[in-house]
Amino acid sequence: MSAQQVKGAGKVKQPNIIFILTDDLGFGDIGTFFQNQRKKANEPGKPFTSTPNIDRLAAMGARLPQHYCAAPVCAPARASLLLGLHQGHANVRDNQFDKALEDNYTIASVLRSVGYKTAVFGKWGLQGLNSEGPEWPAHPLNRGFDYFMGMIRHADGHEHYPKEGIYRGAKQVWENKTNIADKLDKCYTADLWTASAKKWITENKRDKKKDQPFFIYLAYETPHAVLELPTQAYPGGGGMKGGVQWLGEAGHMINTASGEVDSYIHPEYANATYDHDNNPATPQIAWPEVYKRYATAVRRIDSEVGDLLQLLKDLKIDDNTMVVFSSDNGPSIESYLKENFAANFFQSFGPFDGIKRDVWEGGVRVPTIAAWPGHIPANTVIKTPSGVHDWLPTFLDAAGSPPPVRTDGVSLMPSLTGKGKQRSSTIYIEYFQNQSTPDFKEFDPHHRNRKRNQMQMIRFGDTVGVRYDIKSHNDNFEIYNVIKDPQETNNLANNKGMNLLQSKMKERVLQVRRPDTSAPRPYDNELIPPALVVSTKQGFYWQRYRASSPWIPDVSTLSSIAKGIVQEPEVGLAGVGDIVVYAGFIQVPADGEFTFYLTANSAAFLKIHDSNVIDEDYGYNGGEERAASMKLKAGLHPFKLYCRIKNSSKQLLDFSWQGSGITKQTVWSNMRYN
Known part of the structure; x- marks a missing residue:
C-alpha cells in the first residue's frame, strides 16, 4: 500500500529516510550544540573536539536542542524509538538488554506497509534471550526490516573489532541470519556499518524495477564501550568513489580493513595538550590517551556522516532524503580499558548535570538534528520539547500516513517545516538503576553522588519534574524551569503556587503509563485519579x-x-x-x-x-x-x-x-x- 492511498494525507513524494543513532554520545559532544562554544572560549584547561560534518548537517536543516531520549540507557531507549512508545508503555524497560522487542508495529514495519524498503545496520540488542541464534524471536527481519547487517546481541556491541576481539573477545556479526564475523579481519565496526549502508543505498537506487523509497536505521555502537581506534585515516572524498567502501572480499571486506588495528588517532588530537592544573605558570600536558581515543571515535562518526551526505549527493537523492542524527542517551563514564574515563573532560553533558543512567537533563537530553532540503528550512532551531518516540509518527507523516493509535508520539513535521500546528509531545521517563550520579565538580552539589534507584521525569512546557530514589508515590517531584535553569540548580517545588503543579505531575505520571511486572515501580499500585469534570x-x-x-x-x-x-x-x-x-x-x-x-x-x-x-x-x-x-x-x-x-x-x-x-x-x- 502506498502513502498516496492513505486518506487525509494527499499525494506526496515519499522521502528516503536515514536515522543515524549513536551510542552514549552526549549533548555536549557535538560542535554546534556545545563544543564550538568551548572552542570559542579558548580556555586552556577545557579541551574541545570538533564535528564539522555534523555541524554542516545541522546548518542544512534543524537542530532540536530540546529533544529527549526515552530512557538513559540503550536497550529501553532503542525499544522506544522502534515502537514509537515512551517508557510508560514500551515492553523493554530498565536494564533489560537482549529482551525481545514486542511483536507489534515498529518504525520499520509501518514504513514498509506504506511502500518503503527497510534496512538496519549496527547494534540491535532486542532479539530475545535465545543466545544461540539465528532464530531469535525478535530478529530485525521479524520486526519489519528487509535487511540486517550488524550485531544482534547487546554485549557484542562492546567490541569494535569483532573478529580480533582485541579487548573483549571475538564477537558475532550477522548479515540477515548468517554470522559473517570470520570474514571481518581488521574491520572497525563504524566503518563496516557505513560501508555496508552505502552499498545497500546504492544498489537500492540503481534497481529501477524496485525504485522504492528507503528507510535506514544506522545504529552505531560507538563511541561507547571499548574506545578502540580505527586502522587508518578516513579515506578521502566520500560518496560513491571515496570514503569507506564495501569490497566484499573475505579478509578484506572494506577498504579500511588493512594496516594496524586500534592504532589511528586523529591528527587534531594526537599531540593535543591542556592546562591540567589551571595554572598558566606550569607546562601543559598531553591529553590522556583515553580522551584521544574518545575524540577520535566521535570524529570518525563525523567523517561517516559526511561520507553518507556525499553519497546522497552523488546519487542525486539528497533533495528527497530526510537525515536524522541523534544519540540513545547521555554520555558514559565507561571506557572498558585500564585507563579511567570521565565525561567531564570534554564536558560531554553540555550545560546540564547528569550522564548516562541519570534522568537529570544531561542523561536524557540528546543532540538531535533533522535535515530535508526544500522541506526543513536551513539553520532552524526547534524550541519545543520532543522525544524519540515522536519519530515514528513524524516519518509516517512525511510519507503521507497517520500513525497507529497506540503510538505515544506526535508528528514533528509542523515544527520542522514551519507548516501547520505542532501538537505537544509527551515527555515521560521512568527508570531504575542502583548506582549514583557522579561527583563531578561541574555538577550542582545537590546532584553529586545522588542515589538513583527508582527515578522518574516528566516535562510540562518549560518545566521538568524529577524524582530520585522514589520510595512511594507520595514523594514530591523536584521542579525546575529547564529553559532558565538548564542545570537544574533552583528547585521550585517549595515556591508559592507550586502545589497545583506538584499535584498535576503526580496525577499525570499515573495516567500516561501501564505497570510492567518485569520492571516494578513503587507507584504501580496507586489508584489513578479521575478527571476534573463538573457537569456531565x-x-x-x-x-x-x-x-x-x-x-x-x-x-x-x-x-x-x-x-x-x-x-x-x-x-x-x-x-x-x-x-x-x-x-x-x-x-x-x-x-x-x-x-x-x-x-x-x-x-x-x-x-x-x-x-x-x-x-x-x-x-x-x-x-x-x-x-x-x-x-x-x-x-x-x-x-x-x-x-x-x-x-x-x-x-x-x-x-x-x-x-x-x-x-x-x-x-x-x-x-x-x-
Whole structure:
C-alpha cells in the first residue's frame, strides 16, 4: 500500500529516510550544540573536539536542542524509538538488554506497509534471550526490516573489532541470519556499518524495477564501550568513489580493513595538550590517551556522516532524503580499558548535570538534528520539547500516513517545516538503576553522588519534574524551569503556587503509563485519579473517519465524516474500512481495581486517560476476548474506544467490566459526556 492511498494525507513524494543513532554520545559532544562554544572560549584547561560534518548537517536543516531520549540507557531507549512508545508503555524497560522487542508495529514495519524498503545496520540488542541464534524471536527481519547487517546481541556491541576481539573477545556479526564475523579481519565496526549502508543505498537506487523509497536505521555502537581506534585515516572524498567502501572480499571486506588495528588517532588530537592544573605558570600536558581515543571515535562518526551526505549527493537523492542524527542517551563514564574515563573532560553533558543512567537533563537530553532540503528550512532551531518516540509518527507523516493509535508520539513535521500546528509531545521517563550520579565538580552539589534507584521525569512546557530514589508515590517531584535553569540548580517545588503543579505531575505520571511486572515501580499500585469534570450527561460521543491505513490510526489529524451522541454503540453506521471512535467518561462508582473486557470482530483499541489498555489491532483476528485491569479512584475517567471496520458483516463490540462491587456487565451504561 502506498502513502498516496492513505486518506487525509494527499499525494506526496515519499522521502528516503536515514536515522543515524549513536551510542552514549552526549549533548555536549557535538560542535554546534556545545563544543564550538568551548572552542570559542579558548580556555586552556577545557579541551574541545570538533564535528564539522555534523555541524554542516545541522546548518542544512534543524537542530532540536530540546529533544529527549526515552530512557538513559540503550536497550529501553532503542525499544522506544522502534515502537514509537515512551517508557510508560514500551515492553523493554530498565536494564533489560537482549529482551525481545514486542511483536507489534515498529518504525520499520509501518514504513514498509506504506511502500518503503527497510534496512538496519549496527547494534540491535532486542532479539530475545535465545543466545544461540539465528532464530531469535525478535530478529530485525521479524520486526519489519528487509535487511540486517550488524550485531544482534547487546554485549557484542562492546567490541569494535569483532573478529580480533582485541579487548573483549571475538564477537558475532550477522548479515540477515548468517554470522559473517570470520570474514571481518581488521574491520572497525563504524566503518563496516557505513560501508555496508552505502552499498545497500546504492544498489537500492540503481534497481529501477524496485525504485522504492528507503528507510535506514544506522545504529552505531560507538563511541561507547571499548574506545578502540580505527586502522587508518578516513579515506578521502566520500560518496560513491571515496570514503569507506564495501569490497566484499573475505579478509578484506572494506577498504579500511588493512594496516594496524586500534592504532589511528586523529591528527587534531594526537599531540593535543591542556592546562591540567589551571595554572598558566606550569607546562601543559598531553591529553590522556583515553580522551584521544574518545575524540577520535566521535570524529570518525563525523567523517561517516559526511561520507553518507556525499553519497546522497552523488546519487542525486539528497533533495528527497530526510537525515536524522541523534544519540540513545547521555554520555558514559565507561571506557572498558585500564585507563579511567570521565565525561567531564570534554564536558560531554553540555550545560546540564547528569550522564548516562541519570534522568537529570544531561542523561536524557540528546543532540538531535533533522535535515530535508526544500522541506526543513536551513539553520532552524526547534524550541519545543520532543522525544524519540515522536519519530515514528513524524516519518509516517512525511510519507503521507497517520500513525497507529497506540503510538505515544506526535508528528514533528509542523515544527520542522514551519507548516501547520505542532501538537505537544509527551515527555515521560521512568527508570531504575542502583548506582549514583557522579561527583563531578561541574555538577550542582545537590546532584553529586545522588542515589538513583527508582527515578522518574516528566516535562510540562518549560518545566521538568524529577524524582530520585522514589520510595512511594507520595514523594514530591523536584521542579525546575529547564529553559532558565538548564542545570537544574533552583528547585521550585517549595515556591508559592507550586502545589497545583506538584499535584498535576503526580496525577499525570499515573495516567500516561501501564505497570510492567518485569520492571516494578513503587507507584504501580496507586489508584489513578479521575478527571476534573463538573457537569456531565448520560451517553458518549462517537465520530467516524475514513482511512485506509492497515492499522487503527491516530485520528487527531483526520477530519471526521460523521459524528453524534449515543447511549449505545452504533458500529453499523460505518462502512468497511471506516474508523469509529467512541469517547467520553467512564463513571467509576468507588475506589478499587477494575477489569475491562473487550471483544470485537473487527480491530479495536481502548485508551483510558492516555494509557494503552487493550490492544485488538495488531495481530487481532476478531472474536477473542481480551482483558486488562486498572486501579482507579472513584470519579470520571476519560476513555476512547477505537473500532476499525474490516468487513460488511454485523459488527460485534462487547465492552464489559467488573470490580469493586460490580459483577461483570456492560460498561456502556456507565458512560458520560460533557
